[in-house]
Amino acid sequence: MGPETVSECTPASGAGVDLSVVVPFFNEEENARLQYERIAAVLDRLALRCQMVFVDDGSGDRTWSRLRTVAAGDSRVRAIRFRRNYGQTAAMAAGIEHAEGTILLTMDGDLQNDPEDIPRLLAKLDEGYDIVVGWRHRRKDRLLTRRIPSRVANWLIGKVTGVPVRDNGCSLKAYRARLIRMIPLYSEMHRFIPAMTSLAGARIAEIRVNHFPRRYGQSKYGLSRIYRVLLDLLVIKTLLSSAARPLLWFGTLAGAALLISLGALLTALVNPWSLPDNPVLIPMGISLLFGSLAAFAMFSGVLGELVYRTGDVRIERLSEVTAEVFDGGTAEGGV
Structure with a gap:
């Protein structure tokens, strides 16, 4: 659905929401209201039924107070507060869970993304993506600590996943809601959403967007995230390679380990004196090691099949980490 110009965006309290804008915040008291005002100004020009979902990821400053005030004055806003800091991916997942729109749009709360790009993302989505x-x-970030690591990571992600997105870390994205709700989000997985949705045959487009220097507060990103991103990339590669048949993938690994184990065992039984100094212990040890690896791989494959067939399994439900939801002037505690 393409954007049109009208006097005001319809509040989300009515039946059916077209667009939900999900924004996570963490210690952004200076930016929270400004970001709301910038987003609201754009949504007011769209002929869509709109909703804004703001998630406070356990901030230690007055971010939650700012978001509650905003929600109290605008029926389109739903504000959510975590009991503690769980990270950007968890905050996005909670926002997506509470969003009601058929189209979801995510962006950062630090004022570096430009809400004026929202109509352009929607227009591109309307082309069938x-x-x-x-x-x-x-990009208006530091070269050594942000831009260079990002370029390397994007290149590596593209090579491993086969999805050539130039800026996986950009939070400004628009999605078909039915698709994004299929994706389990944890760790740093929000940046791998394009790669994960490619499993379902998603059509992905990329457009240039504005980016501003941070005006208030401190960046929450750093080089420490690189290690987690690399681990998540390993998980994504496994998913892309064997998501539908985990037992086949792990079974192949188990078969190779079992062959090595049997070869070592035969060496110990048939010709125990073929190895110097330690005639039996070395091949027997190798046999035991690779036999255990084969058993573990088969167990992992069976477990993977069970998880795949039963669907998404989460350690913690989002309702259990949510302290408060403020929606249309009413506040309710998390379960």
Whole structure:
């Protein structure tokens, strides 16, 4: 659905929401209201039934107070507060869970993304795409600690996943809600959404978007995230390679380990004196090691099949980490 110009965006309290904008915040008291005002100004020009879902990821400052005030004055806003800091991916997942729109749009709460790009993302989505990814082609971040690591990570992600997105880390993205709700989000997985949705045959587009320097507060990103991203990339590669048949993938690994184990065992039984100094212990040890690896691989494959067939399994339900939801002037505690 393409954007049109009208006097005001319809409040989300009515039946059916077209667009939900999900924004996570963490210690952004200076930015919270400003970001709301910038988003609201754009949504007011769209002929869509709109909703804004703001998630406070356990901030230690007055971010939650700012978000509650905003929600109290605008029926389109739903504000959610975590009991503690769980990270950007968990905050996005909670926002997506509470969003009601048929189209979801995510962006950061630090004022570096430009809400004026929202109509352009929606117009591109209207061309038949399932996901539209923002590309910060003129990124306003530090070269050594942000931009260079990001370029390396994006290149590596593209090579491993086969999905050539130039800016996986850009939070400004638009999605078909039915698709994004299929994706389990944890760790740093929000940046791998395009790769994961490619499993379902999603059509992905990328457009240039604006990017501004941070005006208030401190960046929450750093080089420490690189290790987690690399581990998540390993998980994604496994999913892309064997998501539908985990037992086949792990079974192949188990078969190779079992062959090595049997070969070592035969060496110990048939010709125990073929190895110097330690005639039996070395091949027997190798046999035991690879036999255990084969058993573990088969167990992992069976477990993977069970998980795949039963669906998404989460350690913690989002309702259990949510302290409060403020929606249309009413507040309710998390379960």
